Amino acid sequence: MRPSVIMLLMCMVVSMSWGQTISGIVVDAETQQPLEYVAIFWKNSQAGTLSNEAGVFKIGKIPNHNILVFQMAPYHPFELIVNEISEYRVELKINEMERLEIEEHAGSQHLHGKDPHLFQTMTEQELCKAACCNLSESFETNASVDASFTDGISGTRQIKMLGLDGKYAQLMSDNIPDLRGLATVYGLGWEPGPWIKEINISKGAGSIIPGYESIAGQINVAHKGAEMKERFFLNGYAGNQGRYEWNTVSHHSVGDHFNWDWSSHLALNEGRFDMNHDGFLDNPTGREFNGRLHASYEGNEGYRGDYTVTALNYNSKFGTYEHFTAPLNLQSSQERYGVYLKNGWVLEREKEQSIGTQLSFTDYHMRFQQEGLPADENVYSGNQRNLRAVAMHALEWTHDVKWTNGISWNWDEYREQFHQWGGFNRTENVVGAFSEFSWNHDDLIQAIIGARYDYHNYYGGLLTPRVHLRYSLRENVHVKLMAGKGRRVVNPILDNPGVLASNRVVQIQPSGDYPNGLPMESAVNTGFVISGDTKMFHRKMTWSVDVFHTQFDQQVVMDWDSVGYLKMYALDQDGGARSISQTAQFETQFSPLKRLDIRLAYRYVNAYVDYATGRRDLPFISKNKLYSNIAYSTKMFGKNQRVLFDVTAKWSDRQRMPMHQDDTLFGVGAYSPTFWMINGQIALAKEEKWDVYLGVENIFNYRQNRVVVYSHPESGSTTFDSNFSYAPAFGRMMYVGFRMRLGGE
Amino acid sequence: MLLLIIATTAVSAQSKKTEEVSFWVAGVCGMCEKTIENALDVKGVVAVDYDLKTHQVHVVFKSAKISVNQMHVLLNEAGYDTEKSTCTDAQYDRVHGCCKYRDLKDH
Numbered sequence: 001m002r003p004s005v006i007m008l009l010m011c012m013v014v015s016m017s018w019g020q021t022i023s024g025i026v027v028d029a030e031t032q033q034p035l036e037y038v039a040i041f042w043k044n045s046q047a048g049t050l051s052n053e054a055g056v057f058k059i060g061k062i063p064n065h066n067i068l069v070f071q072m073a074p075y076h077p078f079e080l081i082v083n084e085i086s087e088y089r090v091e092l093k094i095n096e097m098e099r100l101e102i103e104e105h106a107g108s109q110h111l112h113g114k115d116p117h118l119f120q121t122m123t124e125q126e127l128c129k130a131a132c133c134n135l136s137e138s139f140e141t142n143a144s145v146d147a148s149f150t151d152g153i154s155g156t157r158q159i160k161m162l163g164l165d166g167k168y169a170q171l172m173s174d175n176i177p178d179l180r181g182l183a184t185v186y187g188l189g190w191e192p193g194p195w196i197k198e199i200n201i202s203k204g205a206g207s208i209i210p211g212y213e214s215i216a217g218q219i220n221v222a223h224k225g226a227e228m229k230e231r232f233f234l235n236g237y238a239g240n241q242g243r244y245e246w247n248t249v250s251h252h253s254v255g256d257h258f259n260w261d262w263s264s265h266l267a268l269n270e271g272r273f274d275m276n277h278d279g280f281l282d283n284p285t286g287r288e289f290n291g292r293l294h295a296s297y298e299g300n301e302g303y304r305g306d307y308t309v310t311a312l313n314y315n316s317k318f319g320t321y322e323h324f325t326a327p328l329n330l331q332s333s334q335e336r337y338g339v340y341l342k343n344g345w346v347l348e349r350e351k352e353q354s355i356g357t358q359l360s361f362t363d364y365h366m367r368f369q370q371e372g373l374p375a376d377e378n379v380y381s382g383n384q385r386n387l388r389a390v391a392m393h394a395l396e397w398t399h400d401v402k403w404t405n406g407i408s409w410n411w412d413e414y415r416e417q418f419h420q421w422g423g424f425n426r427t428e429n430v431v432g433a434f435s436e437f438s439w440n441h442d443d444l445i446q447a448i449i450g451a452r453y454d455y456h457n458y459y460g461g462l463l464t465p466r467v468h469l470r471y472s473l474r475e476n477v478h479v480k481l482m483a484g485k486g487r488r489v490v491n492p493i494l495d496n497p498g499v500l501a502s503n504r505v506v507q508i509q510p511s512g513d514y515p516n517g518l519p520m521e522s523a524v525n526t527g528f529v530i531s532g533d534t535k536m537f538h539r540k541m542t543w544s545v546d547v548f549h550t551q552f553d554q555q556v557v558m559d560w561d562s563v564g565y566l567k568m569y570a571l572d573q574d575g576g577a578r579s580i581s582q583t584a585q586f587e588t589q590f591s592p593l594k595r596l597d598i599r600l601a602y603r604y605v606n607a608y609v610d611y612a613t614g615r616r617d618l619p620f621i622s623k624n625k626l627y628s629n630i631a632y633s634t635k636m637f638g639k640n641q642r643v644l645f646d647v648t649a650k651w652s653d654r655q656r657m658p659m660h661q662d663d664t665l666f667g668v669g670a671y672s673p674t675f676w677m678i679n680g681q682i683a684l685a686k687e688e689k690w691d692v693y694l695g696v697e698n699i700f701n702y703r704q705n706r707v708v709v710y711s712h713p714e715s716g717s718t719t720f721d722s723n724f725s726y727a728p729a730f731g732r733m734m735y736v737g738f739r740m741r742l743g744g745e
Numbered sequence: 746m747l748l749l750i751i752a753t754t755a756v757s758a759q760s761k762k763t764e765e766v767s768f769w770v771a772g773v774c775g776m777c778e779k780t781i782e783n784a785l786d787v788k789g790v791v792a793v794d795y796d797l798k799t800h801q802v803h804v805v806f807k808s809a810k811i812s813v814n815q816m817h818v819l820l821n822e823a824g825y826d827t828e829k830s831t832c833t834d835a836q837y838d839r840v841h842g843c844c845k846y847r848d849l850k851d852h
Contacts, residue, residue: 037773037800037846050773050846538763538792538805594786636783687779 020061024088026051026070030399035072035092043067043079043256061085067300081300093399108631109142109589109599111531111544113478116448116468118203118529118546120144124224127193128693128739129631129646129681133237133245133267135221136188138196140679140697141648143587143601143627144203145219148620150185151498152707152722152729153318154332155269155284158185161216162203162548163581163607163621167488167495168523170206170214173221174306176340176360177210181412182384182494183364186334190312192265192290194235194247194739197224204527204548205466205484208434208450209392209404212464215486215523215550224249225261225294229688231743239735241283242271257298265290274321275731276705280722282730286316302346302354310338318501319372320710328372328710328720330501338362352396356406362386368500380493380500382416392434400440408432408454418493420506426515428489429457446470459520462487477532487522489515490556492568499566502721509569519570523552523579541590552579559611560619560658560723569612577610581618595634601627617656620726624653640687649678655726660709672726675702692738701732763791766813767803769828770795770820771846777825780844784823785816 026038034055041048042065051057059068061082070078075092082088108126112119122142130140136157139145146160159166171179171187179187199221206218224233228251237245244267251261267288275282294308312335319329340360347353368380392406412428432454440446451465466484473479492508493499499506510517531544552571557579559567571577587601603625607618617623632645654671678699685691704727711719772781778795781802785793789810795802804816814829821832824840826847837847 039773539794594790594792635786 020085021058022061022068022082022085022088023056023058024090025055026057026090026092027055028075029091029093032091035075038070038072038075038092040068040070043069111542113476113531113533114443114446114470114472116446116470116480117206117482118480118527120201120203122199122201124197127196127199128683128691129629129648130193130679133243134189134193135191135196135199138193138199141629142201143599143603143625144201144585146625149725149728150496151501152704152725153280153284153330154497154501154722155316155318156186156497157188159188160621162525162550162583163605163618164216164550165495168215168486170210170218171221172210172218174223174308174340174342175210175220176342176358177213177388178338178360178362180213181386181414182366182382182416182491183336183362184491185494185497186366190288190290190314190336191221192245192247192263194233195223195249195263195265195292197222197227203546204468204482205486205525207448208436208452208464208466208484209406211408211410211432212452212454212462212486213488215488215521215525223263223292223294225251225263225292226259226296228261230741232741234740234742235737237735237737239733240271241273241730241733242269242285243283244268244270245737257300258295259298260293260295262294263292269316272321273730276703276707276729278706278708278729279321279710280708280729281318281321282728284316284318286314288312288314290314302348304344306340306342308338308340310336310340312336326372328370330368330370332366332368332500334364334366336362336364354394356390356392356394358388358390360386360388366494370500379419380417382414382494385413387411402438404436404438406434408434414491416493418506424516426458430454444472456520458515459489462520474532476534477530480529480531481527482529483524483526485522485524487520489520490518490568492516492518496558496566498723498725502723503718504564504566504721504723506566507568509567511570518556518568519554521552521556522554523550525550536590537592539591541588543586543588545584545586547584548582550581555579555609557609557611559613561611561613561616563659563661564719564721567612572610572612579609581605581607595632597631599627599629603627619656619658622653622655626651636687640689642685642687644681644683644685646681646683647678648680649676651676657724657726660721660724675727676700677702677727688741690738690740692736694736695734697733697735698728698731702727703731704729762807763805764808765803765805766816767801768813769800770802771826772797772800772844773846774843776841777844777846780823780841781820781825784819784825787811787819790816
């Protein structure tokens with residue numbers, strides 16, 4: 001605070017001695033009314049002022065600064081380039097996004113009521129509630145996304161959304177589609193939670209701009225990096241399952257235009273435990289290194305560039321516990337590099353226009369090995385290289401009419417090797433064009449209509465349309481309707497990485513002259529949402545109900561129901577076969593007491609497929625799910641300190657298990673039992689400085705006792721299958737951690 | 746079950762008579778909003794909401810336990826001017842650098 005006063009004095013001195021005072025008036029662009037309390041300051045300096053009741057301001061010129069920033073919520077910040085000392089008239093435009101943020105300042109996880117997409121944001125504060133080592137674990141407190149294990153031993157988690165596997169959700173990193181193809185499932189484990197600023201979850205097909213690959217939804221991860229307030233962020237974590245983590249994020253400014261930040265992540269899994277006594281390690285051991293370097297440049301002429309480089313190295317080992325008589329060891333190793341370049345120019349024309357480009361390259365290697373079974377079964381290696389280029393133009397015709405057009409090119413080279421099949425390769429080349437039109441009337445009704453046409457070198461021309469509508473019944477009750485198509489290409493092995501932790505035979509029934517004989521999957525998703533807020537206990541209470549229906553018109557059915565096999569075949573659409581997932585979710589959030597927030601949700605899922613052997617529910621889906629989260633914070637004490645308490649309780653209904661030989665083997669029969677999962681956390685925090693936290697996951701120590709079917713070759717038959725995992729094998733888990741923020745303002 | 750108990754306690758706790766008041770407080774940023782709301786996180790205040798856009802704070806309170814004047818004093822104590830009373834320079838010094846509403850305005 002001192003420097004700002006000194007700077008102000010300095011600029012007053014300067015303005016008095018040289019008489020160089022910039023003055024003028026700030027008004028609302030639409031109403032032309034003068035605006036009071038607009039913050040006006042020289043960019044990258046501490047020197048500033050506020051406009052008065054009449055919207056009038058005066059500010060002294062300071063040396064080496066010629067960009068004057070006008071800032072007040074909910075307006076777009078405006079930058080005025082001052083070339084001469086004179087009087088200026090500045091008009092500020094309302095920023096719709098900002099308006100939403102202000103109106104919906106509704107806690108650490110909130111719904112964007114007015115956005116025609118069903119769009120939910122999980123903030124950093126929300127992510128802190130879970131042990132949250134990585135992205136796949138960060139949905140613990142979210143009712144829309146579930147995370148479960150792909151198999152009983154590798155520790156790999158996959159998500160589910162709208163009753164569908166995570167592969168049908170499009171993952172993005174800072175709005176660039178990422179973690180695609182072979183990386184779809186494993187990729188979730190590579191995004192360290194402490195690097196994340198917020199996660200945006202959009203249910204339903206979503207915007208067409210990032211591509212056609214979203215069917216159930218879109219998940220975008222925004223990184224802290226450049227927008228971090230503090231200079232340095234540090235996080236340490238230790239859990240009694242033997243996991244240790246170290247995360248840093250550091251931010252630097254160079255001059256007025258250039259910022260850069262780097263993030264690092266180191267994780268060690270040292271724990272060798274067999275808490276459920278099934279002879280297999282509950283969690284993998286191994287280590288992970290992960291780094292990210294990001295720089296941004298903001299030019300004077302409306303240019304902004306973001307340049308990012310990432311690198312990852314991950315090794316893990318799992319399998320039988322130490323004293324097992326016939327050991328079975330599995331290991332996986334992964335490496336990934338990425339380069340992402342984003343450029344944007346705001347054009348100064350009559351209408352507000354901007355041009356954006358995205359260019360990215362990733363290279364991913366994965367290798368999986370089994371040692372112990374005859375002939376080292378299920379050895380797999382895969383390599384995917386991706387190159388993606390997009391150029392787009394956004395035009396704001398009027399405040400209410402926006403139009404975005406663009407072209408894209410996507411190239412994927414897959415080189416895979418699977419011991420059951422030998423080598424199989426494919427190179428995908430997709431060029432496309434897209435257009436999205438947004439129209440808003442009186443803030444009452446809004447429509448976003450988009451479509452893209454892509455030409456795929458294997459699958460030909462693909463038209464993908466999407467429509468989102470929002471109508472406000474009242475100021476705070478919104479109805480949304482959405483419909484959209486989505487599609488994706490199947491990766492037979494890594495879409496189902498759990499199969500590698502088994503000796504199942506992977507069998508494809510080819511159905512055409514396509515790569516691997518598999519058609520492209522495509523589905524139509526329709527949704528209806530009604531959401532609103534009201535006053536309850538003198539505070540804001542929000543509620544929402546959403547219903548989604550996803551129907552595949554083409555799908556590669558993953559059939560786990562033949563013992564010893566994973567069969568893949570095209571859905572027999574012509575024969576009347578259907579693959580449908582229907583979900584309904586109710587969610588409410590309210591605050592009955594000061595600093596006490598309660599969130600409750602219920603979800604119903606009905607997801608079934610007509611397999612070759614008849615109609616069955618999808619395996620590992622709970623028809624009913626209950627979810628609740630209670631968060632309480634004490635009053636501030638001392639110097640901005642408080643204690644935070646958080647409890648999440650979830651109930652899962654029975655889940656259909658894939659067919660297995662011996663129903664008594666797992667004690668679960670055709671269905672898993674129902675169970676509660678309760679997590680709790682206590683944290684002591686000093687606002688924006690540091691916090692220490694202590695948590696327990698799975699307080700009641702619920703465990704799945706048999707996760708793996710394994711009979712040693714010497715016993716006559718060789719069976720190894722870990723694809724029956726519906727709950728954690730480790731049981732109760734405790735952890736401690738700290739976060740430090742250094743060098744803030 | 747636990748939720749029900751909490752919810753019912755909350756209802757019964759708040760069924761006693763409350764009053765509401767709105768007044769102007771000088772605040773310029775999200776940090777001000779937090780500080781203002783925290784300053785009024787005291788006994789007798791049932792709910793506080795500060796609106797940055799209108800600079801109005803809305804308070805639901807029990808008049809038996811706290812008066813509106815006391816709220817003005819609490820806000821001054823936290824470094825914020827209100828429509829009724831201005832804080833002393835010493836109090837104003839407590840305001841964080843980015844919240845220096847007065848210095849900026851007086852320029």
